Amino acid sequence: MFSDELKAFRRLGFRHFLLQILNFASVIASGLMLWKGLGLILNTESPIVVVLSGSMEPAFYRGDLLFLTNPPGQRYHTGDITVYKIPGAEIPIVHRVLETRDVFMPLDNSTENRAINKRLAKLKLPPGEHQLMLTKGDNNHVDDIDLYQGLEWLNQRHIVGKVRGYVCSQFFFFFILFLQVLQAKLAQSDTSLFHSIYTSNSLTLHP
Structure with a gap:
């Protein structure tokens, strides 16, 4: 019986792994299609480029994203x-x-x-x-x-x-910082929620 359950678990795990691969491949394919579509519409092989040097400072800095048309x-x-x-x-x-x-x-x-x-x-x-x-x-x-x-x-x-336009690298710094703060807040709220549920269950079980 235990061996049958183990086999079923392994089978589900393998299917889950395949599903994750398919999802990842779908995301990559969608990104490539979007990239190629933008390139065709804007008539350029690279509709978005990243600044890699400081030769255009102070107009652009390293890490800035530039949007192109041609x-x-x-x-x-x-x-x-x-x-x-x-x-x-x-x-x-x-x-x-x-x-x-x-x-x-x-x-x-x-x-x-x-x-x-x-x-x-x-x-x-x-x-x-x-x-x-x-x-x-x-x-x-x-x-x-x-x-x-x-x-x-x-x-x-x-x-x-x-x-035609750009997004400065500082934007990504603050965006990542915002995501980290948000993640910390969510983790804190999840911990508080778990603590309140645990406390209420303890009170219920031990009046």
């Missing part, structure tokens, strides 16, 4: 804060547009444009009009050319998105 045909202007990624680089960079330039490719082969054509060749721009950008971190002393891995300008295919 509509088709989006034009950028001096002062816009963008997130860009150079091919081969592991981490996107959050910096401000310092300068923009419009070019129509291909440029004619005049003496004046030969040097420009040579410099722009690394961008491999298709024929047509293109917007070029130079960026810089607010907290940096120089522009980002050294970060471009041989390029002199960014173009729109390097842009992950434009910053």
